[in-house]
Amino acid sequence: MKVILKTENLCKTFKLSAKQQKLQNTKKKTITAVDNLTFEAYEGEIYGLLGPNGAGKTTTLRILATLIKADSGEAIVDGASVTKEPDIVRSKIGFLTSELKLEDFFTPNYLYDFFAKIHHIDPEVSKVRKKELFEKFGIDEFAEVKVANLSTGMKQKASLVISIVHNPNIIIFDEPTNGLDVLTARVVTDFLADLRNQGKTIIVSTHIFSLVERLCDRAGIIIDGKMIANDTLENLTAEKPLEDVFFDLYAATVGEAEKIGGTL
Amino acid sequence: MKNILTIMSKEFTRFFTDKRMVIATILPAVIIYFVYSFMGTMMTGRFTADEDHTPWVYSVNTPSFFTQFNINTVLIEANEIDTVKERILKGEVDLLVIFPENFDALVDAYDVRLTPDKPAPNIEMFFNSTAANSNMAFYTVTAMLDAYEATLSNKFDINRGIENPDLASIEEVSANIIAMMMPMLLMIFLYSGCMGLALESITGEKERGTLATLLVSPLKRRELAVGKILSIAVLAFLSGSLTAIATILSLPNLMGGIETNIYSVVDYILLAIIILTVLLLMVSLLSIISAFARTIKEAGQATMPLMVLIMLVGVSGMIGGGTQAETIYFIVPLYSSVKSMSGIFALDYSPINIALSAISTTIYAGICGYVLTKMFDSEKIMFSR
């Protein structure tokens, strides 16, 4: 199996403003969002980053998508370095997170064509692919409606389709089912499985155990920015369900931290 | 390069298919044209009397020379003075002139050198300044009497027989007036044209999270910066030119006698170059401020100092004079553009200075564009919380 994406000792800290310190009820000036994170994803698999809120999943994916820079460490995406060749990395991936919005003023149809041009896709090829994807997600029904007038589910579908206009080999998807109704969530997860069957590599982050169990070939469990476990799903769930595995690990790590805190 | 065009085409689509944005751009030009023209008509109407009107002047104790003036004179007695004053207010009579009794004899007897303490014979005149005809009658008759007084003891004349002693041609006078007003107006029009666009296109997109979508595409940050700056500059150029044309067209209405058809194609081309370069600079400065701001509201406040600066620099064009000023002025950002504009409008410029201004301004804009590129790459600025 070929490693297509890997991270090596990724670290990322954020400075906290006074306002954020208050909000998070902490006196710390910085927060370590990603702490020495190392993992690999193989070609043609779905790799899941599982962790509670604030574990650092989104931050990790944003580093992979070159939206933000790691303090230290490196990530290689299909041979391109996120630190040295961010433009190339961006052309190889499709990245989707709720933070990326489509412009209200335009229609899904216009935006699809716009991003296809940005990716230098041949117009004929793009047209065929657009028709296919729009039909698959039922976007053709609202292709000419301004994004402002779409429902959350419709927007999500449009965003998903537009993030893969260039038919990328690697798809990075942050919390793919968050905020979606069950029907749309199902369409999205089915589509991810579909993409894997086409040989694409998919990285998803989530806090939903069932999603990982149903979808992922391998998964890493992240707590407080650290990788606690990283294995195939088979191995992870050999003895007990994923949920139990997670809570045992969680109790062990957080409990340990509390113990240290207590002795100091 | 292709990406820059793709971005520009999207920005243009955004602009031209949004009725509100298009109207907001055209409206100032229309308003300026009508307001200036209306102001002009109002002012002229208010201060111009009928040209064919011969003043109706009622006079008391009328000396014989007065009846020979080219006016309608009605001789009345002193007891009619009050009725005539009322008729002036009603607009039936234009002017009342009251001479002292035996005016000619008094004038003959008076000599300022013999009796310096004694006042000269006095003529009283009553008119209504709010009625144009009455107003004109007052000044006409005053001028006639002044002229008559001058003939009584003529010592010297000024400009006798010279019809128009002003050596400047109508073109030059017009050019100077336009050169005084237009640079400031243009700077303000251009700035207000690009401010809304820059805030909307950069802070707006950042605030709504659509800029992040562009940032994860394989676009180079430089392409994004250049595409944004160029499209805003082009749109602001259109709106600025519209407003400028409306102003120039309404100038003759605003200030009668101004000739605006005095510029050659070359003048206009040079002007367009200066406008485009200063627009690039304004837009890239505004873009930097917009990229820093988190919300449109914040950006609006942050751009205030720049607006004040632009207005002050614009005003300096009104008072600066000397369009052939020292070359060093033509590398001062913003100021050089104002100087160049007033030089072109005054039809008195050195092409080298104009070129210097255009080139230096473009370089400054380029530096700002580079800064914007770096800002697009900075997560602290793009994703500040």
Ligand SMILES: Nc1ncnc2c1ncn2[C@@H]1O[C@H](COP(=O)(O)OP(=O)(O)O)[C@@H](O)[C@H]1O
């Ligand atoms: N821009 C930022 N500034 C300050 N803190 C941040 C920023 N982004 C993320 N964080 C913090 O980093 C931690 C990890 O966040 P995130 O990666 O969003 O977690 P997850 O996606 O796993 O829920 C959280 O504590 C979050 O508050």
Ligand SMILES: [Mg+2]
């Ligand atoms: Mg998250």
